[in-house]
Amino acid sequence: MLRHLFSSASALVLMAGCQINPLECDPACMDSWMDGPMHDDPIHAGDPTIRLSTRIPNPDSITLRKRVIIAVHGYTASTYEWKEFRQYAENDTSVLVSLVLLGGHGADLQDFQNSTWEDWGRPILEEFSALARMGYGNISLICSSAGCPLILEYVHDRAFDTLPFPRHLLMIDPIVVPTAKLLSAANLIGPLLGNNQNLGDTPEEQKNWYQNRPAETLAELYELINLVKNQLENGFRLTPGTRCKVWKSLHDASVDPVSALLIYKGLRLADGSRIEAELVSSKLHVFTRLAGRISATAADTILQQRVFGEILTRIKN
Amino acid sequence: MRHPLAESILGASLILMPLKAGAQDVVWSVGVNTQDIVDFEPGHDWMWGPEIGFSHQQIFSHRLEFQTQYLTSRLEAAYRNILREDWFVFSPIWHFRRDRLFNPTLQADFGYNRYDTEFDWARSLDNSTWFYGAKAGLRLNFFESRYNLHFAFGYQQALSESNVVYALPFSFGISHLFL
Numbered sequence A: 001m002l003r004h005l006f007s008s009a010s011a012l013v014l015m016a017g018c019q020i021n022p023l024e025c026d027p028a029c030m031d032s033w034m035d036g037p038m039h040d041d042p043i044h045a046g047d048p049t050i051r052l053s054t055r056i057p058n059p060d061s062i063t064l065r066k067r068v069i070i071a072v073h074g075y076t077a078s079t080y081e082w083k084e085f086r087q088y089a090e091n092d093t094s095v096l097v098s099l100v101l102l103g104g105h106g107a108d109l110q111d112f113q114n115s116t117w118e119d120w121g122r123p124i125l126e127e128f129s130a131l132a133r134m135g136y137g138n139i140s141l142i143c144s145s146a147g148c149p150l151i152l153e154y155v156h157d158r159a160f161d162t163l164p165f166p167r168h169l170l171m172i173d174p175i176v177v178p179t180a181k182l183l184s185a186a187n188l189i190g191p192l193l194g195n196n197q198n199l200g201d202t203p204e205e206q207k208n209w210y211q212n213r214p215a216e217t218l219a220e221l222y223e224l225i226n227l228v229k230n231q232l233e234n235g236f237r238l239t240p241g242t243r244c245k246v247w248k249s250l251h252d253a254s255v256d257p258v259s260a261l262l263i264y265k266g267l268r269l270a271d272g273s274r275i276e277a278e279l280v281s282s283k284l285h286v287f288t289r290l291a292g293r294i295s296a297t298a299a300d301t302i303l304q305q306r307v308f309g310e311i312l313t314r315i316k317n
Numbered sequence B: 001m002r003h004p005l006a007e008s009i010l011g012a013s014l015i016l017m018p019l020k021a022g023a024q025d026v027v028w029s030v031g032v033n034t035q036d037i038v039d040f041e042p043g044h045d046w047m048w049g050p051e052i053g054f055s056h057q058q059i060f061s062h063r064l065e066f067q068t069q070y071l072t073s074r075l076e077a078a079y080r081n082i083l084r085e086d087w088f089v090f091s092p093i094w095h096f097r098r099d100r101l102f103n104p105t106l107q108a109d110f111g112y113n114r115y116d117t118e119f120d121w122a123r124s125l126d127n128s129t130w131f132y133g134a135k136a137g138l139r140l141n142f143f144e145s146r147y148n149l150h151f152a153f154g155y156q157q158a159l160s161e162s163n164v165v166y167a168l169p170f171s172f173g174i175s176h177l178f179l
Helices: A002-017 A027-032 A079-089 A109-113 A117-134 A147-156 A181-193 A203-208 A215-234 A258-266 A298-316 B004-021
Strands: A067-072 A095-100 A139-144 A168-172 A243-249 A276-280 B026-037 B047-056 B064-072 B085-095 B102-115 B128-142 B147-158 B169-178
Touching: A027 A203, A067 A079, A067 A117, A067 A147, A067 A298, A079 A095, A079 A139, A079 A203, A079 A298, A095 A117, A095 A298, A109 A215, A117 A139, A117 A147, A117 A215, A139 A147, A147 A168, A147 A215, A168 A298, A181 A215, A215 A258, A243 A258, A243 A298, A258 A276, B026 B064, B047 B085, B047 B169, B102 B147, B128 B169
Parallel strands: A067 A095, A067 A139, A139 A168, A168 A243, A243 A276
Antiparallel strands: B026 B047, B026 B169, B047 B064, B064 B085, B085 B102, B102 B128, B128 B147, B147 B169
8 A cells, every 4th residue: 555655655746747748959959049049039139129217218308208119928928019110109299108028038948937927027116217217207007918917017016106107008818717717726736747849830930929828937827817816806906197998809818707707896096986897709819919910810910000099099098 | 477486485385384393203493594705805794694405304304305595795785885685595415414413514506596687777687697617515403403404515607608607606604404
C-alpha cells in the first residue's frame, strides 16, 4: 500500500517537473514572431513617438490644452493594438494619443514569462503621472481587454486621487470573465500543461502579439481578473469627475460578454450613478482593431468607425 | 410554456409525495448543497440550495442514486453585486459503500444554468446554457446512515460559448436519508 502511494507521488512530482508543452522558441518564432529577438515593440526599439511624454518632451501652452487619450492594450498585445485609433483620433488637431506598452510586453518571451500583472500595469500610471507633471490637464484613458482590469485595479486602489482626474475611462472588450473557463484552472494544471500557443492569423499579428502564452502569465492574468471581479462584486466608484462607458462584442472568443454586466453592476460614477454600457454585434475580440486581421467584415469596419467617432465626441465634450 | 423553475418545482413535488408511504425498498434523501470552483484564488460566488435524492433496492441495491439540485446565488446577490444565477442539476450518483462510514462516490452532472441580465442594454446576452460534468466524491455517513456529509470535486463543461460555468467545481453538502 505504502509502496503504491510512494510511486504515485513520485509520478506526480515527475509530471509536475515535465511540462506537456514546454516553452520553446523555434526558428519561426525566433525570426518572425514578437516572441523572438527580431521583432520588438517600437518602444523597446527606442522609438520616442509612441508615448506622448517622449514624443513632445517640452509641450507649449497650446499643446497642453489639447485633449490627451492614453490607450492601453491587452494581454500578449503591443502598442500596435491602438495604432489605428491614434491615426483616426489625431486627424483632429485638438486630440493627442499616447500609446502605452504594458510592462513585460513587447520584447522577448522570457521577459513576458517572468512578468507579473503588477508589472504589466505600472507603465499606465507612469505615463499618466508623467503627462500630469508636464501640465496636461485633460487626460482620458481608453483600454482593451486585460488593459481594463489593470486600470480598474488602479481606480479601486484610488491611485488617481493624487493626480488630475481622468476625464473618461472608455473600455473596449474588457475582461473580467474569460470565454475559456479552463483559465480558472491555470494555477492547478498550468504548471503541468506549460505553454499555450495561439497563432495569429497573419504575419502582422505574429509580429505584434505574443504567440506563446506561458502558463505563468495565464495564472497572472487569472489572478488579476479574479481580483478585479471580486472588487467589482463588492462595488467601488470612479474618481470624482470621471465618466465611463464599456463596449463589449457579443461573440468574443477571448472575453465573455458577461464581463460588461459585471463591470456595469460593480462600478459606479463618483456620485453613485451608473456608468454606460453597450453590447455590439461582432465576433472580434477588441473589435476596434482591424489592422492585421483577415476576418474583419464590412460591418466590422462600420462598427469600428462608429465607435471611434463616439469616443472622439465623448473626449471632446 | 416550459420553464426550468416550474419543472424543478413539479419534479420536487413528485419526489416528495411518496415520502410518507415509507416503502422499504425506496430511499429518499433531502439536503442542502453548495458549489463553488477550485482555482486557489480568494473570493467567489457561492451557489447553494436544496437537493433531493432517490434510490431503489431493485436499482443496483441502492448503489445508484438519482439526485436533483437547485442552486442559486440569489441570497448573496442581495448584498453583493454578483450575478443572480440559477443552477438546475440532475445527477446519477454511484455509491461504492452506501451504508459504510466512508462512502466514495462517482457522479455525472447534467444541468441548466442561467443568470438574470437585469438591465435593458444587457438583454441580448446569451444568459443560459446546458452543461454536463462529472465528479468524484466522498460521503461520511452518520447515525446509521441517516445523515451524511458529502464532498465532491470534478469537471464541468457548458454547451454555449458564453456562460458562467467554470471548469473545476467542488461541492459540499449535508443530507438526511429517510430510511
